Amino acid sequence: GQSLEQPSEVTAVEGAIVQINCTYQTSGFYGLSWYQQHDGGAPTFLSYNGLDGLEETGRFSSFLSRSDSYGYLLLQELQMKDSASYFCALDRAGNNRKLIWGLGTSLAVNP
Amino acid sequence: EPEVTQTPSHQVTQMGQEVILRCVPISNHLYFYWYRQILGQKVEFLVSFYNNEISEKSEIFDDQFSVERPDGSNFTLKIRSTKLEDSAMYFCASNGGGAGGTGELFFGEGSRLTVL
Numbered sequence: 001g002q003s004l005e006q007p008s009e010v011t012a013v014e015g016a017i018v019q020i021n022c023t024y025q026t027s028g029f030y031g032l033s034w035y036q037q038h039d040g041g042a043p044t045f046l047s048y049n050g051l052d053g054l055e056e057t058g059r060f061s062s063f064l065s066r067s068d069s070y071g072y073l074l075l076q077e078l079q080m081k082d083s084a085s086y087f088c089a090l091d092r093a094g095n096n097r098k099l100i101w102g103l104g105t106s107l108a109v110n111p
Numbered sequence: 112e113p114e115v116t117q118t119p120s121h122q123v124t125q126m127g128q129e130v131i132l133r134c135v136p137i138s139n140h141l142y143f144y145w146y147r148q149i150l151g152q153k154v155e156f157l158v159s160f161y162n163n164e165i166s167e168k169s170e171i172f173d174d175q176f177s178v179e180r181p182d183g184s185n186f187t188l189k190i191r192s193t194k195l196e197d198s199a200m201y202f203c204a205s206n207g208g209g210a211g212g213t214g215e216l217f218f219g220e221g222s223r224l225t226v227l
Contacts, residue, residue, distance in 0.1 A: 031214065033214065033215075035154075037154075040148070040150070040200060040221070041220060041221070042115075042202065042218040042219060042220045042221060043154060043202070043216075043218050044218070045215040045216065045217075048214065048215070087153065087154065089154075091214050098144075098156055098159060098167060099154075099156060099216065100156065101153045101154045101155070101156075102153065103152070103153045104153055104154075
C-alpha cells in the first residue's frame with residue numbers, strides 16, 4: 001500500500017522560512033505533488049517533483065529524495081495569506097493521475 | 112481562466128435519500144475525478160473517469176456510488192441511499208491528460224453534503 005506522513009501543525013511568523021516535511025511508503029510512484037487548501041476550499045496545485053532534487057516556483061520550493069522516501073515543501077518570505085493546509089500527495093504519472101494524499105499540515109503564520 | 116464548477120455548493124439530505132452532485136470540468140480536459148474530504152481529514156480518492164468509463168475506483172466507491180458523463184460537459188456523482196457517514200465535502204477535479212508533466216489536477220470549490 002501507500003501512505004504518507006506529515007506534521008499536523010506548523011507555526012511561523014511573517015517573513016520567516018518554514019519547511020514542511022513529508023515521508024512516504026509506497027511500492028511505486030512517479031512523483032510527489034504538493035497542494036494548498038484554504039479553509040476547506042478547493043485544493044490548488046503548488047509543486048511537483050518527478051525527479052530527485054529541488055524544484056523552485058517563486059517563494060515555494062519542493063524537494064524529493066527517493067532514496068530517503070522523503071520530500072519537503074519550503075515556503076520563504078512567509079505572508080499571512082500562506083496560512084492554510086498543505087498536503088503532499090503521491091502521484092502516479094501516466095494518463096490517470098490518482099493521487100494518494102497525506103493528512104495535511106496546518107500552517108499558521110503569525111504577525 | 113478556465114475553472115471547474117460544482118453544484119450545489121451545499122446540500123442537506125435525509126438518510127436514505129439519493130443525491131446527485133454535478134460538476135462541469137474544464138472544457139478540453141480528458142480525465143475527471145471525484146474526491147471526498149470529511150471535515151478536518153485528508154482528501155480521499157473516490158474515482159477517476161476517462162473515455163466515458165471508470166478507469167479506477169477506491170474501496171470507498173462501492174455500489175452506493177455511481178458516476179456519469181451524460182453529455183459533453185457535465186460529470187455527475189450519484190450517491191444512492193445516503194448514510195450519515197457520507198457527510199463530507201465532495202470535490203470534482205479534472206486533468207488535461209497525457210503522460211509526463213506535473214499532472215496538475217484542477218479542483219472545483221466542492222459540494223458540501225450533510226446527511227441528517
